[in-house]
Amino acid sequence: MAKDNFVEQIADIEKDFPQWYTDVVIKTKLVDYGPVKGTMVIRPYGYAIWENIQKELDARFKATGHQNAYFPLLIPMNYFTKEAEHVEGFAPEVAVVTHAGGEELAEPLAIRPTSETIFGSMYSKWLQSYRDLPILINQWANVMRWEKTTRPFLRTSEFLWQEGHTAHAEESEAVEETMKMLGVYKEFAETCLAIPVICGKKTEKEKFAGAVATYGMEAMMKDGKSLQAGTTHFLGQNFAKAFDIKYLDKDGALKYAYTSSWGVSTRLIGALIMAHGDQRGLVLPPKVAPYQVVIVPIAAKKAGVLEICAKVKQLLESAGVRVILDETDNSPGWKFNEWEMKGVPLRIELGPRDIEAGNALIFRRDTLEKTEYKLENIVHEVQTLLKTVQSDMLEAARVRRDGKIVYANDMRGILQGVESGNFVKAGWCGCRGCEDKIKAETAATARVYAEDETSEKCAVCGKNAKHTVIFARAY
Amino acid sequence: MAKDNFVEQIADIEKDFPQWYTDVVIKTKLVDYGPVKGTMVIRPYGYAIWENIQKELDARFKATGHQNAYFPLLIPMNYFTKEAEHVEGFAPEVAVVTHAGGEELAEPLAIRPTSETIFGSMYSKWLQSYRDLPILINQWANVMRWEKTTRPFLRTSEFLWQEGHTAHAEESEAVEETMKMLGVYKEFAETCLAIPVICGKKTEKEKFAGAVATYGMEAMMKDGKSLQAGTTHFLGQNFAKAFDIKYLDKDGALKYAYTSSWGVSTRLIGALIMAHGDQRGLVLPPKVAPYQVVIVPIAAKKAGVLEICAKVKQLLESAGVRVILDETDNSPGWKFNEWEMKGVPLRIELGPRDIEAGNALIFRRDTLEKTEYKLENIVHEVQTLLKTVQSDMLEAARVRRDGKIVYANDMRGILQGVESGNFVKAGWCGCRGCEDKIKAETAATARVYAEDETSEKCAVCGKNAKHTVIFARAY
Numbered sequence: 001m002a003k004d005n006f007v008e009q010i011a012d013i014e015k016d017f018p019q020w021y022t023d024v025v026i027k028t029k030l031v032d033y034g035p036v037k038g039t040m041v042i043r044p045y046g047y048a049i050w051e052n053i054q055k056e057l058d059a060r061f062k063a064t065g066h067q068n069a070y071f072p073l074l075i076p077m078n079y080f081t082k083e084a085e086h087v088e089g090f091a092p093e094v095a096v097v098t099h100a101g102g103e104e105l106a107e108p109l110a111i112r113p114t115s116e117t118i119f120g121s122m123y124s125k126w127l128q129s130y131r132d133l134p135i136l137i138n139q140w141a142n143v144m145r146w147e148k149t150t151r152p153f154l155r156t157s158e159f160l161w162q163e164g165h166t167a168h169a170e171e172s173e174a175v176e177e178t179m180k181m182l183g184v185y186k187e188f189a190e191t192c193l194a195i196p197v198i199c200g201k202k203t204e205k206e207k208f209a210g211a212v213a214t215y216g217m218e219a220m221m222k223d224g225k226s227l228q229a230g231t232t233h234f235l236g237q238n239f240a241k242a243f244d245i246k247y248l249d250k251d252g253a254l255k256y257a258y259t260s261s262w263g264v265s266t267r268l269i270g271a272l273i274m275a276h277g278d279q280r281g282l283v284l285p286p287k288v289a290p291y292q293v294v295i296v297p298i299a300a301k302k303a304g305v306l307e308i309c310a311k312v313k314q315l316l317e318s319a320g321v322r323v324i325l326d327e328t329d330n331s332p333g334w335k336f337n338e339w340e341m342k343g344v345p346l347r348i349e350l351g352p353r354d355i356e357a358g359n360a361l362i363f364r365r366d367t368l369e370k371t372e373y374k375l376e377n378i379v380h381e382v383q384t385l386l387k388t389v390q391s392d393m394l395e396a397a398r399v400r401r402d403g404k405i406v407y408a409n410d411m412r413g414i415l416q417g418v419e420s421g422n423f424v425k426a427g428w429c430g431c432r433g434c435e436d437k438i439k440a441e442t443a444a445t446a447r448v449y450a451e452d453e454t455s456e457k458c459a460v461c462g463k464n465a466k467h468t469v470i471f472a473r474a475y
Numbered sequence: 476m477a478k479d480n481f482v483e484q485i486a487d488i489e490k491d492f493p494q495w496y497t498d499v500v501i502k503t504k505l506v507d508y509g510p511v512k513g514t515m516v517i518r519p520y521g522y523a524i525w526e527n528i529q530k531e532l533d534a535r536f537k538a539t540g541h542q543n544a545y546f547p548l549l550i551p552m553n554y555f556t557k558e559a560e561h562v563e564g565f566a567p568e569v570a571v572v573t574h575a576g577g578e579e580l581a582e583p584l585a586i587r588p589t590s591e592t593i594f595g596s597m598y599s600k601w602l603q604s605y606r607d608l609p610i611l612i613n614q615w616a617n618v619m620r621w622e623k624t625t626r627p628f629l630r631t632s633e634f635l636w637q638e639g640h641t642a643h644a645e646e647s648e649a650v651e652e653t654m655k656m657l658g659v660y661k662e663f664a665e666t667c668l669a670i671p672v673i674c675g676k677k678t679e680k681e682k683f684a685g686a687v688a689t690y691g692m693e694a695m696m697k698d699g700k701s702l703q704a705g706t707t708h709f710l711g712q713n714f715a716k717a718f719d720i721k722y723l724d725k726d727g728a729l730k731y732a733y734t735s736s737w738g739v740s741t742r743l744i745g746a747l748i749m750a751h752g753d754q755r756g757l758v759l760p761p762k763v764a765p766y767q768v769v770i771v772p773i774a775a776k777k778a779g780v781l782e783i784c785a786k787v788k789q790l791l792e793s794a795g796v797r798v799i800l801d802e803t804d805n806s807p808g809w810k811f812n813e814w815e816m817k818g819v820p821l822r823i824e825l826g827p828r829d830i831e832a833g834n835a836l837i838f839r840r841d842t843l844e845k846t847e848y849k850l851e852n853i854v855h856e857v858q859t860l861l862k863t864v865q866s867d868m869l870e871a872a873r874v875r876r877d878g879k880i881v882y883a884n885d886m887r888g889i890l891q892g893v894e895s896g897n898f899v900k901a902g903w904c905g906c907r908g909c910e911d912k913i914k915a916e917t918a919a920t921a922r923v924y925a926e927d928e929t930s931e932k933c934a935v936c937g938k939n940a941k942h943t944v945i946f947a948r949a950y
Contacts, residue, residue, distance in 0.1 A: 032597065034547040035554070036584055041597055044542035044612060051543065067519035068526060072509040073586075073617055073633050074570075079510070092577050095549075097586065100570035100632075101621030109511060111548075111572065111586075122507065122516055137519060142548055142617065146576030157575075158548050 017223040031152040038150040038157035048290035074109040079117040082242040089209020093145040111144040119165040120243030138164040153270035161265035167257040174258035178234040181262040185230040194285040194393035200448030212236035220401040221274035224421020226472035232262035282343025286386040293323040298351025427455025427465030434460035444471040506627040513625040513632035523765035549584040554592035557717040564684020568620040586619040594640040595718030613639040628745035636740035642732040649733035653709040656737040660705040669760040669868035675923030687711035695876040696749035699896025701947035707737035757818025761861040768798040769814045773826025902930025902940030909935035919946040
């Protein structure tokens with residue numbers, strides 16, 4: 001019965017992963033399509049996840065010395081031309097304002113696809129002396145990149161993100177910042193999203209337009225594809241020279257600063273869905289779940305049931321647990337399905353018999369296990385279980401992922417590897433031709449350099465390998 | 476000495492209020508001008524105030540049952556034409572995207588000046604049955620209104636705000652929501668911003684384009700002008716009919732919903748500045764001040780001084796106080812000026828003699844009083860003082876404002892009243908002609924209907940008064 005019901009609602013995850021994804025995001029009311037093609041409405045259930053992500057990340061940014069600010073949405077088009085690689089990378093995706101206040105504008109304005117240029121122009125104005133450095137600013141904002149093919153959370157014309165932009169006196173400090181924020185992202189992804197990520201440097205082809213070096217964190221989705229979940233960029237003096245970000249050093253000389261930038265976006269919600277979801281729908285890690293616990297009354301009309309449920313809710317709320325009591329007229333079975341689809345980590349079932357026996361049944365969404373607990377210890381049990389679920393989800397994802405990383409020595413190996421839904425480690429000579437060939441023949445791209453540089457030969461040309469690269473098909 | 480220093484930095488508040496405002500917002504680094512005319516960069520010191528405002532308001536919205544969501548920035552132009560008054564009000568101010576992704580768009584897109592239309596289109600899609608009501612959604616977002624004359628925080632092409640949009644089955648419920656959120660704004664303005672506000676209904680001329688009724692909260696600035704600090708709108712079925720927001724009621728009939736909307740913006744930062752600021756710069760109420768306390772070491776190089784300062788900082792932080800220890804090389808006098816200009820509510824001065832005597836000097840920014848306290852009680856004293864400063868600032872603002880509300884029986888009285896920097900209460904017959912005449916001759920506009928409807932005659936035409944209106948010049 002229950003099975004049939006799910007099958008009705010969402011596509012089979014094993015048979016049609018893309019359709020499963022679409023069904024899940026729409027039917028759980030995470031998101032809806034906006035009226036303008038390629039835009040999304042992030043509905044309350046989806047936005048609550050984003051708020052939890054923001055809260056966790058924001059605390060980490062502040063703990064590492066960053067402050068928030070807000071820079072304008074509109075950027076003069078000519079700013080993009082000041083950094084040659086940057087304009088090449090972003091100009092094709094830009095949305096342009098040409099009219100405002102009933103008149104045609106003298107110069108067209110770009111809606112920010114990213115804000116290195118406008119941060120750069122202001123830093124140039126603010127920065128005077130070495131005493132003003134480092135500048136460590138982040139903003140939470142919407143950005144726009146016009147995309148041909150769009151999917152909610154993964155690729156939309158508008159999305160929400162944070163972008164950190166920093167300026168430093170020394171090259172080493174900017175590099176350190178770039179690596180530090182990569183570490184912050186990784187710790188956050190593993191601790192809060194329960195997603196094990198692989199971090200590393202990107203190839204020249206895959207790096208950010210205008211960066212000296214880009215570092216990415218890659219997450220494996222359940223179909224074996226990779227999702228770039230965050231990036232940090234060491235920008236060298238590229239933007240400092242383009243925007244004249246200079247300071248008077250102790251030695252009396254005017255010097256260019258070194259800058260970095262780094263960002264994660266509402267894509268992370270897509271990562272959550274595809275890293276943990278299953279046949280029944282979402283499986284959300286407690287740290288970012290809008291509701292950590294749903295209480296479902298059984299035989300709700302029997303005397304005392306709703307009162308006890310409300311009491312349990314209140315106790316859990318007082319302990320800081322995010323909890324919802326489903327008091328609607330729907331049947332318990334309907335509610336089970338609904339809240340399982342919505343991925344709530346724990347479900348407490350409470351009926352007259354449970355209450356009489358002083359017990360509560362708790363269902364774990366991640367393992368689908370149901371266990372009886374003493375009602376009198378319910379707060380402690382829930383708090384313990386939430387921690388267990390959080391760490392078990394990370395561990396399960398790590399086991400899944402580690403079982404799907406393979407090595408390949410040649411093109412055939414790479415193809416077979418990615419066709420079977422793996423990340424493939426392979427040697428690469430470092431030339432663009434071999435990288436392009438892999439993409440053309442396998443639809444896989446270089447995600448990041450692997451930490452273990454063990455390959456001796458390039459899997460394409462057989463020449464000496466410069467790097468061992470993780471190749472995967474990617475979102 | 477100190478006086479001269481201030482005069483150098485910021486214009487005299489008594490002699491040139493507008494220049495004082497500009498000097499203060501720029502020199503305290505609250506804000507800077509963006510590269511596109513009319514835009515602003517909200518710098519970390521200004522954005523920290525906005526974060527505190529957001530935190531306080533967001534908690535209140537959630538406590539009254541609202542959820543956050545995010546709706547797209549871009550709205551099809553034709554949406555605006557669906558509600559006749561709405562398009563008339565907003566079309567002239569809209570910024571328009573005509574090109575994106577390297578191509579001209581088939582239909583131009585508006586950057587949201589406000590989001591009634593796009594919320595309306597989605598509510599129409601989501602709303603099925605009376606069980607789905609009420610819908611209570613808020614969003615924190617940027618909006619754009621192209622303005623000819625701009626001033627940081629007060630009127631800029633882009634600004635940040637929150638906009639609540641709700642739908643209800645009954646007219647009475649939508650009216651109740653409109654009044655409830657006005658009450659939430661008022662309580663917030665008084666409790667957190669220490670600004671006493673006058674709330675009331677707006678005239679037809681001053682109401683929101685598309686509303687049945689608009690309610691505003693008006694705050695008196697130190698120059699006697701009024702600043703509209705927030706508005707709530709009862710929209711009746713205007714947008715429900717324009718966007719087909721219908722539901723199936725219990726009785727089986729399809730009915731239009733009633734909607735409301737309400738918003739406050741980064742204008743509130745402008746209100747804070749002009750309601751409390753003085754000759755020396757900002758005076759920030761503790762609840763929203765980025766730093767509530769600054770610790771200035773005296774003779775910082777003497778043994779033990781910095782250690783004790785750091786210890787006090789740590790104790791205050793542990794108690795939840797936002798505190799900064801100024802360890803820079805600048806002189807104490809320079810630091811006093813700087814942090815007074817930045818409006819930090821309390822300054823703790825700690826030097827060798829204070830420490831030896833077991834004392835600390837605390838300076839109150841609002842009253843400019845300096846008092847000695849026992850170091851051993853410092854946390855308690857600071858916490859008590861912060862509460863005192865918060866309530867004293869509200870009380871002082873209330874006394875200031877109440878002393879500048881006058882009555883007028885005729886046009887001359889209105890003119891004299893507003894010329895002397897007052898809010899003027901006067902009778903009004905209710906006709907647009909008299910309202911326009913007051914504006915033409917006094918530059919004052921109808922702010923809200925007064926609570927005390929005591930006037931018998933219209934101050935313009937002498938006919939029977941329908942309302943007693945508060946007139947003022949306004950930002």
